[in-house]
Amino acid sequence: MRILRSVRHKSCADGSRMKEFLLSEPVTEDFFLFLGNFGRVECMANVGAGFYKFEKTDCFSIKGLAGDTTVEVRFRREVMDITVDFLYALFHFYWDGKPDIDTLKRREAGVDKRVKECLYGK
Amino acid sequence: MEETNPSAMIYLNNAATSWPKPPEVPAAISESLARPIFGSGRTAGSQGEDYVALAREALARFFGAGPEENWIFTHNATDSLNILIPGFLAGIEGPCHVITTALDHNSVLRPLHELEKQGCISLTIVPFENAIVSPDAVLNAIRPDTRLMVMSHGSNVLGSVQDIQAIGKILHRHGIYFIVDGAQTAGHIPVDLGNFPVDAYVFTGHKALFGVPGTGGFYIRDPERVASVRSGGTGTDSFSLLQPQEMPEKFEIGTHNYPGLAALAAGIAFVNSAGTDAIAEKGERQTSYIIQELRNEPNIVIYNETPHLPIVAFNIRGMENDDVGFILARAYGVISRTGLHCAPLVHQALNGGKGCVRLSLSWFTTDEECRITVNAIREVAHNADSSLSQA
Numbered sequence: 001m002r003i004l005r006s007v008r009h010k011s012c013a014d015g016s017r018m019k020e021f022l023l024s025e026p027v028t029e030d031f032f033l034f035l036g037n038f039g040r041v042e043c044m045a046n047v048g049a050g051f052y053k054f055e056k057t058d059c060f061s062i063k064g065l066a067g068d069t070t071v072e073v074r075f076r077r078e079v080m081d082i083t084v085d086f087l088y089a090l091f092h093f094y095w096d097g098k099p100d101i102d103t104l105k106r107r108e109a110g111v112d113k114r115v116k117e118c119l120y121g122k
Numbered sequence: 123m124e125e126t127n128p129s130a131m132i133y134l135n136n137a138a139t140s141w142p143k144p145p146e147v148p149a150a151i152s153e154s155l156a157r158p159i160f161g162s163g164r165t166a167g168s169q170g171e172d173y174v175a176l177a178r179e180a181l182a183r184f185f186g187a188g189p190e191e192n193w194i195f196t197h198n199a200t201d202s203l204n205i206l207i208p209g210f211l212a213g214i215e216g217p218c219h220v221i222t223t224a225l226d227h228n229s230v231l232r233p234l235h236e237l238e239k240q241g242c243i244s245l246t247i248v249p250f251e252n253a254i255v256s257p258d259a260v261l262n263a264i265r266p267d268t269r270l271m272v273m274s275h276g277s278n279v280l281g282s283v284q285d286i287q288a289i290g291k292i293l294h295r296h297g298i299y300f301i302v303d304g305a306q307t308a309g310h311i312p313v314d315l316g317n318f319p320v321d322a323y324v325f326t327g328h329k330a331l332f333g334v335p336g337t338g339g340f341y342i343r344d345p346e347r348v349a350s351v352r353s354g355g356t357g358t359d360s361f362s363l364l365q366p367q368e369m370p371e372k373f374e375i376g377t378h379n380y381p382g383l384a385a386l387a388a389g390i391a392f393v394n395s396a397g398t399d400a401i402a403e404k405g406e407r408q409t410s411y412i413i414q415e416l417r418n419e420p421n422i423v424i425y426n427e428t429p430h431l432p433i434v435a436f437n438i439r440g441m442e443n444d445d446v447g448f449i450l451a452r453a454y455g456v457i458s459r460t461g462l463h464c465a466p467l468v469h470q471a472l473n474g475g476k477g478c479v480r481l482s483l484s485w486f487t488t489d490e491e492c493r494i495t496v497n498a499i500r501e502v503a504h505n506a507d508s509s510l511s512q513a
Binding site for chain 1: 444445448449452453454461462477501502505506
């Protein structure tokens with residue numbers, strides 16, 4: 001799954017930065033289950049083809065409907081510079097077909113460490 | 123980006139910007155662009171329509187208040203408030219006290235808070251109860267040094283219309299200047315400025331007057347009370363290097379938005395032909411229907427069950443309002459507006475500032491669209507079951 005375009009940027013009331021990503025193919029339940037390796041996924045399976053919401057605490061959230069080619073992403077603004085590459089990596093690795101969870105987990109640990117330092121000074 | 127098919131979309135964000143527009147509006151824009159611009163004093167010749175004069179005339183007739191030159195064009199309601207508030211205070215010696223309300227939009231709150239921060243004013247924010255600001259609460263907020271009150275006529279979140287008659291009379295008894303923000307009421311309900319005890323009334327073109335974004339303005343009863351805070355070319359009195367004090371040049375600078383004013387005049391003509399009484403009646407009926415259908419749903423909280431304007435503010439328990447708006451738009455094609463609606467104090471009072479989902483209807487909203495929307499909200503609420511399940 002590739003991100004074709006990032007559109008509609010805006011600042012949200014909670015201070016987060018929202019973007020909509022147009023994807024090369026519709027999102028699936030499987031994609032959100034994959035994201036579940038890196039955070040919390042919630043779903044409302046009976047709404048449309050299924051509403052999914054992934055949240056990586058202190059970093060970003062992704063929400064979308066299965067079958068839709070657009071997802072909404074919200075970045076925690078203070079650490080967006082640190083987390084944005086990892087978010088893109090999640091899409092890229094999944095698109096690659098064989099998401100290497102171990103490699104992504106190692107990258108995630110590095111990101112988490114820098115986010116904690118930035119937000120909490122530890 | 124995946125495009126939403128407009129014909130399949132149910133657009134319920136009219137309190138932000140109305141859509142669709144009556145066909146006369148885009149037609150008027152096209153016509154205005156097809157001819158050379160003609161503006162009295164600015165362009166020689168008479169080959170085109172004077173859209174500025176046309177729109178001014180339409181406003182004066184529609185709101186029952188003249189003279190026409192006391193209708194001033196700006197970019198929008200916020201722009202108007204940013205002219206009127208500092209313009210009025212420029213004539214006041216020393217800091218003074220100003221009153222506004224917790225129902226107000228950031229278009230009012232931010233200019234006033236900036237002035238408070240600069241030490242120019244002290245500010246009292248009158249709270250609301252059951253979506254209404256009581257005239258007695260306004261009376262109690264008045265101090266010997268109160269010089270100005272600025273407030274919304276209609277709430278953009280709760281859809282309540284305030285008792286401007288009663289509040290205006292109280293303020294005028296105390297010699298307090300009264301600016302009313304009519305962004306949400308102009309075009310939705312009959313507004314007879316000839317009988318309104320207000321000193322200035324602010325409007326925007328792109329909501330219920332069916333104009334386009336970038337048009338708005340204000341009516342000022344006595345132009346002498348407000349100083350001009352902007353200066354520049356007017357096409358008149360050009361040897362003078364100071365801003366002319368004649369109306370409307372005192373407040374209007376630079377080239378007008380001719381296509382926008384052509385659209386505004388056409389929009390007002392449309393509202394006139396439909397009739398504000400009929401518009402208000404239809405909005406009330408459809409809004410009542412939506413509220414009646416949703417009010418008994420255990421998962422749904424409605425914040426004002428008796429709005430005067432076609433606005434329904436609600437939340438679904440256990441769900442974030444942004445998620446509800448996202449699902450309504452993506453799964454059902456229902457376009458709402460979520461978050462704080464630029465009215466943070468309203469939301470602070472309603473639910474601690476979490477925000478809500480707002481549906482706002484227009485003359486073009488159909489009964490069928492209301493029915494589909496109710497069913498969509500019900501379906502989401504039933505599936506919410508107080509919390510999202512973990513995948």
